[in-house]
Amino acid sequence: MTVQPKKLKGRAFLTPYLFILPWILGFLAFTLGPMLFSLVMSFFDWPVVGEVTFVGLDNYVNMFTDDPLFWQSLWVTIKFALLFVPLNLFIALFLAMMLNQKVRGSGFFRTVFYLPSVISGVALAMIWAWVYDGEYGIFNYLLSLVGITGPNWLNDTSWALVAMVIASLWGQGSMVLIFLAGLKSIPESLYEAASIDGAGAVQKFFRITLPMVSPTILFNLIMTIISAFQQLSLALLLTGGGPLQSTYFYAMFAYDNAFKYFKMGYASANSWFMFVIILVLTFLVFKTSGKWVYYEGDNRRGGEEA
Amino acid sequence: MGVLRGRQSQGRGGSLIRKTVAYASLIFFSFLFLAPFYWMISTALKSDTEILQYPPKWIPDVLHWENFGNAWMSQPFHLYLENSLTVTILTTIGQLISSSLVAYGFARFTFKGRDFLFMVVLATMMIPWEVTMIPLYMEFNYLGWINTLKPLIVPSFFGSAFYIFLMRQFILTIPRELDEAARIDGAGSFQIYARIIMPLMMPALILVSVFNILGTWNDYLGPLIFLNDQSQYTLTLGLAQFKGMYEVEATGLMAVTLLISLPPLLLFFLAQRYIVDNSAGVAIK
Numbered sequence: 001m002t003v004q005p006k007k008l009k010g011r012a013f014l015t016p017y018l019f020i021l022p023w024i025l026g027f028l029a030f031t032l033g034p035m036l037f038s039l040v041m042s043f044f045d046w047p048v049v050g051e052v053t054f055v056g057l058d059n060y061v062n063m064f065t066d067d068p069l070f071w072q073s074l075w076v077t078i079k080f081a082l083l084f085v086p087l088n089l090f091i092a093l094f095l096a097m098m099l100n101q102k103v104r105g106s107g108f109f110r111t112v113f114y115l116p117s118v119i120s121g122v123a124l125a126m127i128w129a130w131v132y133d134g135e136y137g138i139f140n141y142l143l144s145l146v147g148i149t150g151p152n153w154l155n156d157t158s159w160a161l162v163a164m165v166i167a168s169l170w171g172q173g174s175m176v177l178i179f180l181a182g183l184k185s186i187p188e189s190l191y192e193a194a195s196i197d198g199a200g201a202v203q204k205f206f207r208i209t210l211p212m213v214s215p216t217i218l219f220n221l222i223m224t225i226i227s228a229f230q231q232l233s234l235a236l237l238l239t240g241g242g243p244l245q246s247t248y249f250y251a252m253f254a255y256d257n258a259f260k261y262f263k264m265g266y267a268s269a270n271s272w273f274m275f276v277i278i279l280v281l282t283f284l285v286f287k288t289s290g291k292w293v294y295y296e297g298d299n300r301r302g303g304e305e306a
Numbered sequence: 307m308g309v310l311r312g313r314q315s316q317g318r319g320g321s322l323i324r325k326t327v328a329y330a331s332l333i334f335f336s337f338l339f340l341a342p343f344y345w346m347i348s349t350a351l352k353s354d355t356e357i358l359q360y361p362p363k364w365i366p367d368v369l370h371w372e373n374f375g376n377a378w379m380s381q382p383f384h385l386y387l388e389n390s391l392t393v394t395i396l397t398t399i400g401q402l403i404s405s406s407l408v409a410y411g412f413a414r415f416t417f418k419g420r421d422f423l424f425m426v427v428l429a430t431m432m433i434p435w436e437v438t439m440i441p442l443y444m445e446f447n448y449l450g451w452i453n454t455l456k457p458l459i460v461p462s463f464f465g466s467a468f469y470i471f472l473m474r475q476f477i478l479t480i481p482r483e484l485d486e487a488a489r490i491d492g493a494g495s496f497q498i499y500a501r502i503i504m505p506l507m508m509p510a511l512i513l514v515s516v517f518n519i520l521g522t523w524n525d526y527l528g529p530l531i532f533l534n535d536q537s538q539y540t541l542t543l544g545l546a547q548f549k550g551m552y553e554v555e556a557t558g559l560m561a562v563t564l565l566i567s568l569p570p571l572l573l574f575f576l577a578q579r580y581i582v583d584n585s586a587g588v589a590i591k
Contacts, residue, residue, distance in 0.1 A: 011459075013417075015415065016411050016415035016416075016420070016497050017411075017417065018411075019407050019408060019410055019415070019495070019499075020407075020408045020411035020423065022404040022407060022408055022463065022465050023404070023408040023427065023464060023465045023470060024423075025462060025464055026404075026463075026464020027426070027427075027430065027464075028462045028463055029445075029464070030438070030442065030464065031430050031433065032437060033441070033445075034382075034437075034438040034441035034442050034445060035433070035437055035438060035441075037441040037444075037445075038437055038438065038440055038441045041441065042441070047442075048447075064427055082418070094334060095331075095332070095333070098328040098331050098332050099328075099332065101324060101328040102323060102587060103325070103329060103332060109332045109336060111578065112336045112339050112340060113335070113336075113339055113576075115339065115340075115343070115571070116339060116342075116343075118520060118570045118571055118573075118574040119524065119567040119571065120494065120523070120524035120525075120526065120542050120545075120566065120567065120570070121524065121542075122524075122526050122542040122543075122545050122546050122566075123524075123542075123545070123563045123566055123567045125344070125546075126545065126549060126559060126563040127342050127343075127346045127560075127563060128342065129549070130345070130346070130349060130556050130559070130560060131342050131345055133556075134358060135360075136358060136360065136362065136366075136556070138341070138345050138362055141360075141361060141362050142341075151332055168340065170338075170342065173339070201324070218431040222387070224433075226434070229434075230434050230435065230436070232527065233527060236425050236530075237526075237546055237549075248413045251436060254436050255436075256532050258439070258440045258443070258540025259443070261532060264440055264444065267440055268440050268441070269440075270436075271434070271436035271437045271440065274434060274436050274437075275433070275434055275436070275437050277433075278434055282432070
């Protein structure tokens with residue numbers, strides 16, 4: 001495995017550490033340090049200017065007992081995730097399966113689906129704000145062509161969040177490519193064998209495609225959950241959290257507490273709670289994944305080199 | 307890497323119905339994915355009265371190219387462009403140097419704590435930005451870096467987890483015999499890194515550059531939190547403010563949105579093979 005002599009001395013011993021030194025320093029300065037600092041801050045009343053006072057668990061207690069915005073933003077985020085996560089996975093897998101049908105021009109289609117994820121979230125928000133425009137928006141015009149009278153999307157408390165789900169789905173094309181890679185790694189012989197055994201398309205999908213692509217579903221599921229719970233830019237730019245806080249995401253709640261009200265301690269507590277939620281969700285997904293994720297043999301990737 | 311290449315799925319019976327369904331849905335979704343882009347371009351080229359017409363006009367009567375110049379000049383966008391370019395170029399240089407050094411260290415040496423440290427590298431990818439953003443703001447504030455481009459640039463010179471991971475995977479595919487031959491010829495570790503590994507990992511370097519350019523150019527939250535003074539704004543921040551501060555005609559707004567989106571779109575078309583083949587390949591591992 002190694003070309004180093006058994007006993008490393010002086011410089012030779014230090015060499016590998018010198019190579020990874022930039023990361024070690026960066027990790028301490030920009031990740032571990034800030035994380036620990038943030039944890040400490042969460043137990044303090046910590047304004048940007050003024051006196052810092054230890055408040056114990058008060059920040060955490062206040063969050064749950066004394067802050068309607070906490071519950072509102074948490075609820076908005078959960079609603080968003082419940083809509084966005086399954087829709088995103090379903091559409092991405094569907095499009096990947098269509099692309100996998102040996103269609104002509106699949107390169108063109110892949111490009112089209114990936115395109116929106118190349119531009120900035122700000123550009124994406126600007127475009128959708130104009131698409132959704134209550135008076136001149138193309139969205140409602142297109143809906144009117146099929147006989148639907150659309151709401152004033154971004155100013156309607158019951159539709160603003162749905163509008164954000166649609167705009168977010170637009171920027172998620174990379175997932176199609178990840179699914180496509182997963183689908184392409186399924187050995188053709190499995191389908192051939194199934195055909196010989198007389199399996200139909202539906203059976204092949206549930207017995208072969210779905211199990212074989214389940215590790216990719218797990219990966220995408222976790223990624224989508226994380227991105228749903230960290231949703232911020234789009235809300236800041238598209239609705240500013242409104243109308244009536246119907247799109248006031250949890251990340252926005254933490255952001256406002258930190259950079260609008262400068263309650264750094266409280267905002268740190270908010271952030272840590274979010275971290276715990278994401279960790280718990282990821283853990284639960286992993287925990288249940290044993291039941292529905294299929295790994296071929298020892299090799300996690302079933303055929304792909306690690 | 308290169309998972310997409312090879313092993314094309316064979317025609318599974320290739321039934322006509324299945325193909326028709328596939329084409330119909332792909333074309334339908336392509337329309338949904340392209341329509342907002344088309345609407346942006348078409349709006350950017352309309353006159354200010356044309357955008358208020360209902361039913362909406364798909365193609366402007368006259369193409370108002372001057373919208374681009376007018377909107378660009380209405381704000382110090384040239385300053386924002388300069389800032390965006392500065393940040394993008396410097397962070398890319400930073401990532402290429404530092405992430406590759408670290409990746410080489412992890413890929414080619416056996417040392418105490420290596421596997422643990424590499425686990426930590428991977429784990430940092432899962433930390434949500436919220437947890438570090440507030441103390442980072444205070445840290446940079448303490449250093450006097452708020453309202454400068456430093457918070458956006460400096461961290462990139464310490465490597466980032468995803469790029470380190472990506473480059474390490476790539477280095478592992480380079481035969482060790484090359485290193486050993488060079489070592490017998492008297493090359494030191496750093497020389498091997500600089501003369502052998504770096505030239506051979508060009509595809510990985512290009513991929514990291516593309517990812518980093520796209521990510522930095524498109525970043526909004528970083529500039530939003532660390533920059534207050536308009537002269538320091540990047541393009542995304544300038545665009546967001548452009549919409550917020552004034553009542554802007556949609557034509558101008560879409561014109562600037564289009565201008566700001568052009569570089570990433572162009573880069574994407576140039577580097578498409580790299581992105582499409584490798585991003586999926588990396589993610590699936």
